[in-house]
Amino acid sequence: xxxxxxxxxxxxxxxxxxxxxxxxxxxxxxxxxxxxxxxxxxxxxxxxxxxxxxxxxxxxxxxxxxxxxxxxxxxxxxxxxxxxxxxxxxxxxxxxxxxxxxxxxxxxxxxxxxxxxxxxxxxxxxxxxxxxxxxxxxxxxxxxxxxxxxxxxxxxxxxxxxxxxxxxxxxxxxxxxxxxxxxxxxxxxxxxxxxxxxxxxxxxxxxxxxxxxxxxxxxxxxxxxxxxxxxxxxxxxxxxxxxxxxxxxxxxxxxxxxxxxxxxxxxxxxxxxxxxxxxxxxxxxxxxxxxxxxxxxxxxxxxxxxxxxxxxxxxxxxxxxxxxxxxxxxxxxxxxxxxxxxxxxxxxxxxxxxxxxxxxxxxxxxxxxxxxxxxxxxxxxxxxxxxxxxxxxxxxxxxxxxxxxxxxxxxxxxxxxxxxxxxxxxxxxxxxxxx
Amino acid sequence: xxxxxxxxxxxxxxxxxxxxxxxxxxxxxxxxxxxxxxxxxxxxxxxxxxxxxxxxxxxxxxxxxxxxxxxxxxxxxxxxxxxxxxxxxxxxxxxxxxxxxxxxxxxxxxxxxxxxxxxxxxxxxx
Numbered sequence: 001x002x003x004x005x006x007x008x009x010x011x012x013x014x015x016x017x018x019x020x021x022x023x024x025x026x027x028x029x030x031x032x033x034x035x036x037x038x039x040x041x042x043x044x045x046x047x048x049x050x051x052x053x054x055x056x057x058x059x060x061x062x063x064x065x066x067x068x069x070x071x072x073x074x075x076x077x078x079x080x081x082x083x084x085x086x087x088x089x090x091x092x093x094x095x096x097x098x099x100x101x102x103x104x105x106x107x108x109x110x111x112x113x114x115x116x117x118x119x120x121x122x123x124x125x126x127x128x129x130x131x132x133x134x135x136x137x138x139x140x141x142x143x144x145x146x147x148x149x150x151x152x153x154x155x156x157x158x159x160x161x162x163x164x165x166x167x168x169x170x171x172x173x174x175x176x177x178x179x180x181x182x183x184x185x186x187x188x189x190x191x192x193x194x195x196x197x198x199x200x201x202x203x204x205x206x207x208x209x210x211x212x213x214x215x216x217x218x219x220x221x222x223x224x225x226x227x228x229x230x231x232x233x234x235x236x237x238x239x240x241x242x243x244x245x246x247x248x249x250x251x252x253x254x255x256x257x258x259x260x261x262x263x264x265x266x267x268x269x270x271x272x273x274x275x276x277x278x279x280x281x282x283x284x285x286x287x288x289x290x291x292x293x294x295x296x297x298x299x300x301x302x303x304x305x306x307x308x309x310x311x312x313x314x315x316x317x318x319x320x321x322x323x324x325x326x327x328x329x330x331x332x333x334x335x336x337x338x339x340x341x342x343x344x345x346x347x348x349x350x351x352x353x354x355x356x357x358x359x360x361x362x363x364x365x366x367x368x369x370x371x372x373x374x375x376x377x378x379x380x381x382x383x384x385x386x387x388x389x390x391x392x393x394x395x396x397x398x399x400x401x402x403x404x405x406x407x408x409x410x411x412x413x414x415x416x417x418x419x420x421x422x423x424x425x426x427x428x429x430x431x432x433x434x435x
Numbered sequence: 436x437x438x439x440x441x442x443x444x445x446x447x448x449x450x451x452x453x454x455x456x457x458x459x460x461x462x463x464x465x466x467x468x469x470x471x472x473x474x475x476x477x478x479x480x481x482x483x484x485x486x487x488x489x490x491x492x493x494x495x496x497x498x499x500x501x502x503x504x505x506x507x508x509x510x511x512x513x514x515x516x517x518x519x520x521x522x523x524x525x526x527x528x529x530x531x532x533x534x535x536x537x538x539x540x541x542x543x544x545x546x547x548x549x550x551x552x553x554x555x556x557x558x559x560x561x
Contacts, residue, residue, distance in 0.1 A: 085543045140490065143519035144446050147541035151452035154544045159459075166455065173448040428526065 002193065004101035006053070010065045012040040013100060014058045027052040069226050072336030073109050080112040084150060088156050097157055104171060108153045111178050115146050118185060138188045145181040149174060208245035209252060210323070212237050218324055219301045221255055224265050230254060252322065256299060261287045261297045269304060277305055279371055279393065280353070290353055290373045291391035298324050298393065310368075314343055316387060326394050328366035330412035338411040339424045343392035346372035350388050357397065359407040367397040367407050440551065442466045443473050443499070444517065445491055453486065455543050457551065463488035470494030474502045477509060484554055485548075489518035489525065497528060504533040513554040517542070 015025050026036040028048060036140040046054075047066075055062040077094040098105040152170050156162070162170075222228035230253035240246050263271075263286045275281040279293045286293070291313075298311035310326030314337075323331045331337070337344075342356040354372045371393045376386035411417030414426045440457055444450050445468045454464045458518060467476045471493030477485055485503075491498040503509040516529050519540040529537050535557075536550050 085545060140519045143540045144449065147519070148446055148448035148452065150541045151456075151547075152448060153545050155452060155455060158544070169451070170455075173451060177448050 006042060006096060007046055007065050007097065008038075008040045008042040009099045011046075011058070011104075014060055015040075018058055020058075025054065025057060028057045029079065041213045047380065049225055073105060076109040076112055077105060079356055080108060080153075083112075084154055093157075100299065101156075104156065107174060107178055108157075111146075111149050111153070111181065114181065115149075118142055118146070118188075120336070138184065141184045142188060145177050145184055148177045149181060152177065154195060204241050205244035206321075208240055208242060211239045212245075212249055213252065213324075215239065217302055218254060218299050220253070220299075221301075222252065224260050230257065255295065259288075259292050259296045259299070262286055262292060268296060268300075272305070277395075289375055290371075291375050291389075294371065294373075294391050294393040304434065307396050309396075311392070312341075312394070313389055313391045314342060314347075315389055316347065318344060318347070321389070326368075326396065328396065329360050329368055329394050330416075332416075334411045336426065337413055338417065340408065340410040340422075341392065342370040342372040343390045346374040346390045346392070349375045350376070350386075357407045359412045360410055360412060369395045369397050371395070438462045438555070439480075439482045440464050440484050440486060441477060441480050442486045443470070443491065443496070444468065444486065444488040446488075452544070453547060456548060458553075460548060462551070468492070470496065470499060473499045474506075475510075477503065478506070481508075482512075483558070484513045484515065484551060486515045486517060486551070489516055489529075497525075497532060500529065500532045500534055511558075513558045515547075515550050515554060520527075 015022065022036055022040070023033040027032040029036075030053075032048070035044065039046050050063065051062055055065055074095045077098055078091050081091045081094060153176050156167070156174070166205050209413055220228075220233065222233070223230070233253060233311075234240055234246050234249050236247070240249055263282075266410050267284070268286075271282055271285050275285060277297065279290055279297065280292055282297075283290050283293045294311060297305065298309050302308075308326055309324075310331070311322070311324040312320060312331050313322040314320050318336065318339075320331065320337060323330055339373055340358075342354045342358070344353045345356070346352070354370075356370050356372075357367060359367050360393065372390055374388045374390040378387060380386070409419060411419055411422070412424075414424075415429060417425075418429050419425075438461055442450060442453055442457075442464060444453070444466070448452045450468070451468050454466060457464045465480055465482065467473060468491075470491030473491065473494065474486075477499075487496045487499060491499075496518070500514060500516065504512065504514060510533075513535045514533075515536045515538060516534045517538050517540060518525060520549075526537050535554050536545060538550060
């Protein structure tokens with residue numbers, strides 16, 4: 001139903017809220033109850049003086065009756081319906097649902113956003129799940145609540161004529177469950193925050209290093225200008241509590257200094273302006289290897305490049321040793337990543353630059369160009385085989401113009417990937433289809 | 436084959452949603468929320484199909500499933516198991532124990548209906 005035909009539904013809803021009978025409102029505005037009934041069921045268009053009179057009697061601005069719910073709300077409802085596997089006909093009724101039950105539509109959209117956010121939490125923590133009974137219990141609670149909300153909301157959205165008694169009961173249940181979800185997710189976050197402060201977090205040096213660089217936006221102005229050295233930054237970083245984390249940070253910042261020396265900030269920015277954000281051209285301009293250019297691009301100050309970029313580095317075993325996250329492309333810290341990532345293709349073809357357009361399975365599919373190269377680390381040695389690291393730059397790509405068709409679908413890790421029939425799957429997903 | 440479902444689940448609002456769906460689909464729905472005496476309740480109710488939550492108060496759904504498969508009159512009873520734990524080992528354990536269908540939360544209403552109808556149809560075949 002088109003949005004501009006929903007004025008009647010809003011009049012009906014507002015009249016109910018005002019506690020007015022149809023006949024009373026009709027009399028007040030000088031029309032018959034049967035005509036008002038047709039209007040309220042969107043079978044007669046309404047405008048002009050009659051609309052103003054009805055708005056006046058209902059004590060609302062006329063625009064509240066004529067303007068539909070916000071486009072973002074409807075888009076979120078459509079997304080929720082699509083994720084729930086609703087048929088197209090139901091998805092097309094999202095605006096009607098929002099028009100008839102604006103408050104509940106907000107609740108549903110809010111819970112949908114909350115579930116999306118919790119999904120990201122699940123992705124991040126999937127590997128901890130099997131080792132942490134408290135976390136497993138918390139997630140069980142969240143999933144059970146999400147199930148109740150999902151089922152109840154689907155009934156409300158999809159059942160055509162629902163008896164008032166059932167409808168009220170389901171509204172009440174939705175309210176209860178959304179409150180419970182809010183509480184259980186708060187408890188989950190609180191648990192994670194606590195575990196973040198506890199000793200067990202100190203056992204994960206990579207996370208301490210990541211917290212350190214993320215807090216500084218992956219950019220260190222004092223290292224750029226030479227007014228500080230890595231040791232002083234490490235000394236002043238309260239989040240680096242373990243010796244292991246300090247050792248790794250020393251290595252990360254040492255590499256940062258070398259990159260900054262080879263590609264000074266001002267010169268690099270001039271080159272980006274002149275050549276564009278083209279890693280190959282930048283590599284040729286500065287005489288550095290591609291991986292160094294990828295790292296340098298990922299450590300530029302915010303807003304310098306046309307887009308945010310992600311970066312991930314793995315060793316020859318495929319273990320991620322460094323990552324800079326980018327929205328829409330999940331990079332698991334624990335467990336095994338998706339073997340379809342171009343970074344792993346690069347490991348099989350050392351020194352060959354690999355570029356692949358990919359889309360990662362998830363709630364909102366986004367496109368990325370992944371540029372990867374595997375290079376040996378350390379000095380060459382006749383007595384030892386080279387040891388490779390693969391570095392992958394992740395650049396967001398706008399959709400449209402058939403860009404999606406050329407993209408290779410990839411996941412984050414099997415455990416949280418719902419892609420079926422994947423030749424690279426190692427184990428079943430812990431997420432049900434469509435979650 | 437009749438249309439009598441026994442739902443063993445401890446989340447009241449999931450119970451309400453499933454009961455509504457199945458009742459609308461023509462099923463007689465009975466519910467029970469405790470794992471401790473679930474086997475006795477199932478035997479007494481003689482349902483055509485059981486929807487069984489994995490994590491129940493009192494007793495695990497997995498233990499209940501194993502018991503049911505060891506009893507002649509419930510050895511072939513269609514059982515749809517629901518769980519928020521989607522690990523492959525849970526699914527494998529349930530399959531080894533003889534579950535008819537395994538479904539992870541959150542599921543869609545359509546999935547539940549389809550599963551129940553499928554299980555009934557399978558059980559009705561000679």
